[in-house]
Amino acid sequence: MSEDFLIEMGYAGLTGRLKRLSDAFIYQTRDFYREHESDIEPNWHMIFMLLQKNEKMTVTEIADALQLSHPAIVKLINKMKKRGYVDAEIDSQDNRKYQLMLSQKAKQKLPVLQDYWTAGEKALEELLGFNTRLLEEIQKLEDRMAEADFRTRMDKLLVNE
């Protein structure tokens, strides 16, 4: 008997394995930051990158770019604000919007963070065996999900309805 029942389950175990992997990356990244006395959190990386590229963005724009729900972004940004990494100013054209940007503190910390992220990328390249096959297969999966998602396909394939 295989040690790992999810592997033994074949196709049916895949979704559980994705969850396990995703969790492992999140928890280990968080531990890494804590170990290195950093008060930043795993998924801030993508916000930093976005705000380096775009200077100013609203909650909705960030949610669209990352394809997450807007409450997810609100929570993220609130924490980043509280720790002084993000500044906000009300949009001069539209009073519903806040324009978000990296704070001075964030910009000062960037070189250190950049070292962490570089280490993370290298670690990931190692874990992928220095090729992009997994990335490509993930991409195909995402593309097919965009055509017709899991739920839709399950419904269509269900026999005894």
Place this chain on the structure above:
Amino acid sequence: MSEDFLIEMGYAGLTGRLKRLSDAFIYQTRDFYREHESDIEPNWHMIFMLLQKNEKMTVTEIADALQLSHPAIVKLINKMKKRGYVDAEIDSQDNRKYQLMLSQKAKQKLPVLQDYWTAGEKALEELLGFNTRLLEEIQKLEDRMAEADFRTRMDKLLVNE
């Protein structure tokens, strides 16, 4: 500019994409069950499969087989008990242990659930393009994580310490 910033991020976006995918599978599976008036939940599948194979198992044995923490299993099993899908009896040899097994209700419902799971597997096969490349690449990633995990590799690869 790509619509999806995580894709644009390359390697660095992979972990976020795994999270998104994993969440998508979980939420869509939950919706599917609800739509079909089923009171079961996404990850019960793996418990059902395990308890069909092994008849009786303890919390710790299940946690080991699925490589999840034992509190995760406790929560899962409590819900399954509450809805009458799992029965428990105290181990005759060791009073700390509960032997868990599928209830009569669970066994009766199996044929219907089996239809759902078959639809799920077929949907997954479609999404993977009827080949096992993604599965193989995931396996390699898991193997490399077992050799040395993400955190360990990041630490080793960090330059300016």
Place this chain on the structure above:
DNA sequence: TAGATTTGCGTAACCAGTTACGTTTATTAT
């Protein structure tokens, strides 16, 4: 230009996992 609709964002409640800690029972060592 007033009324209806849409948009942006905040909040609440939920979900599925984690770590940390505590209690009871079993096992090991002296």
Place this chain on the structure above:
DNA sequence: ATAATAAACGTAACTGGTTACGCAAATCTA
């Protein structure tokens, strides 16, 4: 036989996402 240690499992607090709902501001429409 007893004391120390280990194991099983329960609970609490946290994390990072979701959906559902509400409100205020902006935009569209008649």
